[in-house]
Amino acid sequence: MEAFLPVGFLFIFALLLCIGLFTVKRLLGPRNPIASKLSVYECGVAPEGNARAPFKTHFYLIAVLFLLFDVEAAFFFPWALVYKESLAQGPALLIAMLVYMGFLVLGLVYIFRKDCLRLN
Amino acid sequence: MEWTDLIVIAVKTAIIYLGMVQVVPIMLIVERRGAAFIQDRPGPNRVGPFGLFQPIADVIKMMMKEVISPRQVNKALYLLGPFLVLLPASLIVAALPFGDFFTLFDKSYMIQIANLDVGILYVLAIGSLGIYGILFGGWASNNKFSLIGAMRATSQIISYEIPLGLAACGAVLSYGSFSLREMVMAQEGTLLGALPHWGIFYQPLGFLLFFIAAFAETNRLPFDLPETEAELVAGFHTEYGPMDFGTFFMAEYMNMATMSALMVSIYFGGWHLPWISDATLLEGLGSRNLLALLQVLTVIVKISFFMLVFVWVRWTIPRFRFDQLMRLAWKNLIPLGLINLVITALIFYFKGAI
Numbered sequence: 001m002e003a004f005l006p007v008g009f010l011f012i013f014a015l016l017l018c019i020g021l022f023t024v025k026r027l028l029g030p031r032n033p034i035a036s037k038l039s040v041y042e043c044g045v046a047p048e049g050n051a052r053a054p055f056k057t058h059f060y061l062i063a064v065l066f067l068l069f070d071v072e073a074a075f076f077f078p079w080a081l082v083y084k085e086s087l088a089q090g091p092a093l094l095i096a097m098l099v100y101m102g103f104l105v106l107g108l109v110y111i112f113r114k115d116c117l118r119l120n
Numbered sequence: 121m122e123w124t125d126l127i128v129i130a131v132k133t134a135i136i137y138l139g140m141v142q143v144v145p146i147m148l149i150v151e152r153r154g155a156a157f158i159q160d161r162p163g164p165n166r167v168g169p170f171g172l173f174q175p176i177a178d179v180i181k182m183m184m185k186e187v188i189s190p191r192q193v194n195k196a197l198y199l200l201g202p203f204l205v206l207l208p209a210s211l212i213v214a215a216l217p218f219g220d221f222f223t224l225f226d227k228s229y230m231i232q233i234a235n236l237d238v239g240i241l242y243v244l245a246i247g248s249l250g251i252y253g254i255l256f257g258g259w260a261s262n263n264k265f266s267l268i269g270a271m272r273a274t275s276q277i278i279s280y281e282i283p284l285g286l287a288a289c290g291a292v293l294s295y296g297s298f299s300l301r302e303m304v305m306a307q308e309g310t311l312l313g314a315l316p317h318w319g320i321f322y323q324p325l326g327f328l329l330f331f332i333a334a335f336a337e338t339n340r341l342p343f344d345l346p347e348t349e350a351e352l353v354a355g356f357h358t359e360y361g362p363m364d365f366g367t368f369f370m371a372e373y374m375n376m377a378t379m380s381a382l383m384v385s386i387y388f389g390g391w392h393l394p395w396i397s398d399a400t401l402l403e404g405l406g407s408r409n410l411l412a413l414l415q416v417l418t419v420i421v422k423i424s425f426f427m428l429v430f431v432w433v434r435w436t437i438p439r440f441r442f443d444q445l446m447r448l449a450w451k452n453l454i455p456l457g458l459i460n461l462v463i464t465a466l467i468f469y470f471k472g473a474i
Binding site for chain 1: 129130132133134137141183184185186187188190191192199203206207210211213214233234235236237241259261262263264265266267271274275278279281282285286289290292293296297298353358359361362363364366367443446447450451454455458461462465466468469
């Protein structure tokens, strides 16, 4: 854990910078609020409704697919770390990875065929 | 660990961090003058010699402007937003190697904030936390442009995270280590007698993927869909005041600098000069600290080169459309990343570890 001690220092410095920026903003800037300054800025046109409206499920799908594929990609990391050392023990690790990647590619092809991301 | 060590480490951390923060004012002038140079106009040249004091003037202007937080916002998340982007951008700096060792009071210290065993995983993990700030800021602004900008930023950043991770995975495969420091150390000397022993020659496709994904991760121009000024006003920071905009801006430039530093350490030999090994240099210079200085300068020159590439690309290439951006990530980059992994693994299997 000692290796992470300097990260703690860095976190403190970064936090100090954030607090500094916040204080500077609070102290130096003038304040003269009027109603039109405080209203929504949507190109000067009077805003229609507010932004708490439903949005496309498309974005939700991207998030779900990201979760799947990023977790799958994360499983490659431990494999990549030990791969070179295990070369002497035959192709077991290579085959295991290819099988795993086969399933991943199958999933990817399924997404493209179903056109989940509206790519076409 | 003694208390002198603690002080040295704290001071070292502060110096490296402040050094990285200095990227922001420098890039402010470089970007604007660079844009002017490419578009054949003078650019900001009034404040100080060659307009060099322009960043100072800009910062003072930002500080002195009126603070407005609009009425419709969700106060807590709105105020938190910019800092949640800046904090992760600052924390990534911890894993970046800037040099080998320097000696002080007969003890040697790394020129790196922390030599983490999980280096590259740490970078990827902390790097993706920045999304929260953008999403909070955009949603809390309660403005349709901000919301759309934030949604675009999120889907873009998470989509390009996968090719970035796969490219990094290829690098881990060829170095057999997560630590950025060990990666740099493996890149000393020459390859095949003529080339510098750099990672790009082992992972050319991986570098290309990393390079493209780096632009998307930092919301830079061919992929700056979150803040397209022609359609979304300013994207997720439309409702923010000057200083908050400054904070987002700072985070963006620090992310650019860390991405450049990552490319340098993984693919371009980090602190090593091409062809020359550290032992020869140490013999020639005769002093450990002189060598450390040279190494830091090398890293700075390499990072500056990539920062210039960021500016150059920004003012040269037009913007993608959103569906083109998603298609590029999912249909081209992710399959290419997988192919890169398979090719690397097969080469290692048939040729033995290089």
